[in-house]
Structure formats: C-alpha cells, structure tokens
Amino acid sequence: MKEEQIKEINDLLLAYSAGDYTVKGKISEEVDEIDMIISGINMLGEELESTNVSRDYFSSIYNAVTDLVFIVDLDGSVKEINQAVTDLLKFSPDELVKNQLSIVFKDKDIFKKIKDRLDQKNQKSYSLEKTLLSKNKEAILVLITSSKIIDRYGSFKGYLISVKDITQQKQTEKLILQTVVSTQQKEQKRVADDLHDSLGQELSMAKLMISNLESLKIENEDHIHLVKTCKDILDSSIKQLRSICFDLMPSVLIKGGLYLALEELINTLNRQKLITFNFKAIENIPRLDSDIEIVSFRVIQEFINNTIKHSEAKEVNIEFFETKDNYIRILIKDNGKGFDTKSLDLKHDGRGLNNMKSRILAFNGKFKLSSKINEGTRLDLRLPTKKQI
C-alpha cells in the first residue's frame, strides 16, 4: 500500500512539474499520514491551477482593452503596460517599463499631479485631459483616469493609469461648437439685417415725413413743439436701432473685417472717455474666415467689457499684427488691478473665460489669458488666416 502511495506522490509531482495541475492523487480509506501528504499536494495543485487560470484570464482582458493601461509604482515608475500602449505609442515594453510615466506625457509633472490629487484629496479616482507623446513625437489628446491599487489586505501597491485617446471626440466637439456658433451668428446677422431693412427704413421714412411737416412753415407753437418732439423721438429710435444692430452683428465687421470693426469699437469707446484705448496695427491685415472674425470680435468685446467693469484700468493697449506662421495675433493688455486666475469661480467668471477660450479653440485659434495682481491682465489671441478644419 505504502509503495502505491509513494508512486501516487511521484506521479503527482511529475504531472505538476510538467504544468498539469489537473491531476489528483488518490486517497485511501485509511487516511494515514501519506494520504494527508497526497491531500495536501492535491490542494496545492488546485491552487496552482486556479492561479494560472486567473492570470491567463486577467492577461487576456488586460491586453484586449482598447484604452492604454499603465501600472505605475509608488515612485511613478512604470511596472507594466498593456498591448494598447505599444500599439498606439510605438514604444516597446522594454523602453517604458522601469522608466518614469512622464516619458510618454508632454506634461513632465503628470505623475506628481496624479499622486498629489489621489493622496491629498483622498479621491477614489482622478481624471484629467493631457497630451500623450508617441515615440515619433506625435501628440495625442487623451483623457487620463487614475486610481490607487489596493490589495485585498488594504496595502497600497501603486497606481492604475488608464488612458483614452479622445482626438476624435475632441474633433467632433469642435465641429459641433463651430456649427452652433456659426448658426447663432447667421441668425443674429439675419435679425440685424431684417431690423435695418424693415424697421430702419420705416423710421428713416417717418423722419423724412416729419421733415416735410417742418417745411410746411405752420406758425403754431404747439404744432412746432409736437413736430420737434416727434423728430427727437425718431432720432433716438434710429440711434438705438443702430446700436442694437451693431450689437447683434456689426455690419462693419461683415463688410470691412475684424480690423475695421475693432477700430470702430475703439473709437466709440474712446468717445466715452472711461478708459484710454490705444490701437496699434500693421497695414494690409488680411481678412479671416467670417466665422473666426465674428467669434474673435465677440471675445474681444467681452474681454473689454470685463476690463471696463472690473479692472479699474486707466489704459488699454491693443496690438494687431500678422505672424510668420499664418496667424493674426491680437494682444490686449490693461494696466488695471489684475486678478488671481487660479481663484476664479468656475461657475461664473471661470465659465465665461472657458466659453471664450473654447469658442476660439473651436475655430483653430489660440487663446491665452494671464493676469497678475496689481500688474493688469493680458489677452493673447492667435487666429488662423486660413480656415483649418
């Protein structure tokens, strides 16, 4: 019996060494010491098989995921990557594993940002948009979602960084925003044209008729007073209508372009004598795509309105010039009290700024706003001279 049991153990160990953990040793009815050993080896085999199956199963899922997955240790060093990483970034696993995560990101402080946010705020996960760099330096816009890896005993083992390519999504969002803005602008132009052509014409005609009444030379005090009052009301109505039409869609912007529209806006503002606006521009500024001209004019208008309302500035300098890389650059700087850009309320001021920025970005422009307390605020816009969609 003992000899049979020893053979059983021998066969079991041979099978396990060949990687076959499905074999089980037979246990006799006596349940003696050797049976206990066989039972123990059987249990060990089951565990090894279960581990192998789990690992293979996990590996196949890990590599089938289309998002890029990085397993990063506590110091930001890459421990593992999935197939999607090598497919998209063209780095081999050897080039990334044991290197810092930042090697594949444009933002070299990326790991610190993720770590700080997950550690300090005790968040379960943290998402942010960043730019990934492939081996051939191609920039890819991505959404990063990170979380801590905690094992079943509660020990903190590292970070799971999941990265999704959102280039296509961003492109679609941009097109939607372009369409929304463009449609809105067309509608505003239509309303402005309608107002000008119908109500505007009728008001002008009424004013002409009143002038005809004046020429009748009726020497009656009441009549003269009534005609004058009507004329004043009509003048004021025509002025207000022009102002509404300008706000809806400045005809000078459509006919003359951004440069002339800005010049007119600045002349109007300087007449109000609230702040001194200095306008400096080169000659022969090319016309831009009409949508970009309207969007940027609105953004500049909003920035100037904010300056008048909040900055306490005495002077605003506006520069308008063309760059060598086919952009029109508009720099606006006030000498006001400035503000802390980081402390902007995201629901109010911050949202307004984000709206300005996203509208410019939607038309392939560039938007940079900077401000320092007591040093003023600066808006730097770059607008493409050719439509780049």
Add this chain to the structure above:
Amino acid sequence: MEVPSRFENDFVILEIENGIMRLTYKAGATINLDNAKTIVQKRLQLTNKKAIPVIIDDIGFKGIEKDARDYLSSDEGIKGISAAALVSKSVFSAYLANFFLKISFYKPKMPARVFKDESEARKWLIDFV
C-alpha cells in the same frame, strides 16, 4: 469552569471550552462548500456571533475542496474568529498549512499560526479570548 457548548455531525465536532472553540474534522471527511457553510453557521450559533479564538485540529480529514477553502478564507467564512491556531502533528501537514497561510490567496485577515502541540496553541490563543 464554564459548561462547554458542543455541536457534532458527520464531518465535524465544534466545542467551546474556557472561551476557546475547538474544531475537529472527523476521520475520512471531505469538506465541500455545503459542509463549510454548515460549519460557519453552527460555529456562529455556538458563539452567539461573538468573536472567539479557534483551534483547528486537522487530524483525519481527507481534504477541503477548493470552493470550500475559498469560502472559509472569505470575510464571511472567518466571521466570529478572533484568532486561529491550526494543530497538526504531521510535519508535512504543518509545512503545507504554513504555506497556505503565507500565500496571498489564503493569507488570513486575523492572527493565525500553526502548532504541533495543542497546549502551545491554547497558550497562544489566551490573548485573543
């Protein structure tokens, strides 16, 4: 001296004495998932769901099936155990039990040790009563 509480069926004996539960697998018994659930249920009934230390005497049993092992090492399976002492007189069994206690799948969430001698195990468990 308190009166020991006791439960016995075909595959296990559970008895409490001096605040320590002794769990003995019967000779020739194989523990499957249903048996494992019965053991946990009866154990909690005896202890009135209070956490107490447990001595596990493995002499005589044929083995514990995989899903029963998984269950017994789960949060539900260890409910009501403040510490566990495995008593094994066989060197190989002791070695194997230690191995199972160290590998991650069954690494227990409560204090657990393997002893060759039951009196040593009881001494160690006193602190967990």
